Amino acid sequence: xxxxxxxxxxxxxxxxxxxxxxxxxxxxxxxxxxxxxxxxxxxxxxxxxxxxxxxxxxxxxxxxxxxxxxxxxxxxxxxxxxxxxxxxxxxxxxxxxxxxxxxxxxxxxxxxxxxxxxxxxxxxxxxxxxxxxxxxxxxxxxxxxxxxxxxxxxxxxxxxxxxxxxxxxxxxxxxxxxxxxxxxxxxxxxxxxxxxxxxxxxxxxxxxxxxxxxxxxxxxxxxxxxxxxxxxxxxxxxxxxxxxxxxxxxxxxxxxxxxxxxxxxxxxxxxxxxxxxxxxxxxxxxxxxxxxxxxxxxxxxxxxxxxxxxxxxxxxxxxxxxxxxxxxxxxxxxxxxxxxxxxxxxxxxxxxxxxxxxxxxxxxxxxxxxxxxxxxxxxxxxxxxxx
Numbered sequence: 001x002x003x004x005x006x007x008x009x010x011x012x013x014x015x016x017x018x019x020x021x022x023x024x025x026x027x028x029x030x031x032x033x034x035x036x037x038x039x040x041x042x043x044x045x046x047x048x049x050x051x052x053x054x055x056x057x058x059x060x061x062x063x064x065x066x067x068x069x070x071x072x073x074x075x076x077x078x079x080x081x082x083x084x085x086x087x088x089x090x091x092x093x094x095x096x097x098x099x100x101x102x103x104x105x106x107x108x109x110x111x112x113x114x115x116x117x118x119x120x121x122x123x124x125x126x127x128x129x130x131x132x133x134x135x136x137x138x139x140x141x142x143x144x145x146x147x148x149x150x151x152x153x154x155x156x157x158x159x160x161x162x163x164x165x166x167x168x169x170x171x172x173x174x175x176x177x178x179x180x181x182x183x184x185x186x187x188x189x190x191x192x193x194x195x196x197x198x199x200x201x202x203x204x205x206x207x208x209x210x211x212x213x214x215x216x217x218x219x220x221x222x223x224x225x226x227x228x229x230x231x232x233x234x235x236x237x238x239x240x241x242x243x244x245x246x247x248x249x250x251x252x253x254x255x256x257x258x259x260x261x262x263x264x265x266x267x268x269x270x271x272x273x274x275x276x277x278x279x280x281x282x283x284x285x286x287x288x289x290x291x292x293x294x295x296x297x298x299x300x301x302x303x304x305x306x307x308x309x310x311x312x313x314x315x316x317x318x319x320x321x322x323x324x325x326x327x328x329x330x331x332x333x334x335x336x337x338x339x340x341x342x343x344x345x346x347x348x349x350x351x352x353x354x355x356x357x358x359x360x361x362x363x364x365x366x367x368x369x370x371x372x373x374x375x376x377x378x379x380x381x382x383x384x385x386x387x
Contacts, residue, residue: 068188077110102125119215123164153172227248228246247275332348
């Protein structure tokens with residue numbers, strides 16, 4: 001069953017005479033979403049669960065699948081895939097949208113294909129990578145949809161590796177795109193850092209002169225918002241202009257999504273304003289110092305009947321800038337918690353609520369190892385449960 005424990009000392013420490021309503025963002029995007037990953041607080045949402053075509057933002061899932069395979073050792077960055085003539089024929093020229101300018105028969109490393117996908121939004125690079133991994137693009141989309149299920153993207157489905165319009169087979173929501181971005185950053189931090197913030201990438205040759213082709217990263221936040229380091233734009237006539245982005249400042253990381261905008265410049269301006277608002281209009285308020293014990297949790301069939309719940313890092317709550325609203329806090333866990341337990345295991349959450357800000361759930365971990373109870377301990381626990 002769920003056990004709930006109030007934490008009145010924490011709540012009292014934060015309560016002051018100041019009040020602050022949640023800041024409002026005046027945006028033009030018909031679909032928008034923002035979350036502070038450092039606290040889990042959802043700062044803004046507008047039609048965040050509406051199904052929509054992702055356009056090239058679907059490529060984030062292609063990259064996530066590749067990152068996962070690299071992490072497991074099933075795919076190597078120096079592994080080479082060859083561009084099939086049929087794939088080149090389909091995905092070159094103005095009608096094929098954004099391209100890495102691959103050539104038929106060319107051998108390309110996974111690393112360069114990933115750069116072509118992330119930095120250049122290459123439709124051709126996506127399909128070459130998908131075919132190289134799974135044989136066909138359709139087989140690769142099975143991997144994408146399996147990953148989506150595991151990540152809890154309950155309102156998303158992928159029919160292509162690059163987000164090319166497919167009569168509604170491929171769809172996402174802003175909330176799911178934010179989940180995907182968050183998973184990419186948290187599950188694969190080194191690969192995220194390596195690939196998502198390159199300012200430009202050079203691949204391919206111009207016709208005639210044979211000069212190198214250098215294309216800039218399409219991320220509208222890079223160079224305009226401090227700490228911006230990803231993720232992916234998207235545009236088709238059907239989807240309009242969209243962007244899923246992230247930035248980190250002073251230990252706070254934001255993930256944002258905007259979609260359905262009507263112009264390239266409108267997307268860029270809206271993205272910068274939205275991310276700036278997230279950092280300026282909200283502040284991170286220290287709540288519990290690292291290592292501080294918040295409460296005890298009951299343990300079932302353990303060498304100890306309880307285990308301490310401590311903050312794994314300094315826990316912070318996201319609140320309106322310039323004032324601190326009165327908040328309440330409670331510890332929540334599914335218990336009693338079954339032994340064995342390892343020190344540092346996340347076994348509970350500190351739930352912060354207030355009248356004007358979204359609920360925030362912060363992790364609490366075990367302060368010590370708790371082994372399984374011996375024979376007599378288990379017998380005694382069984383007897384007391386009967387009584």
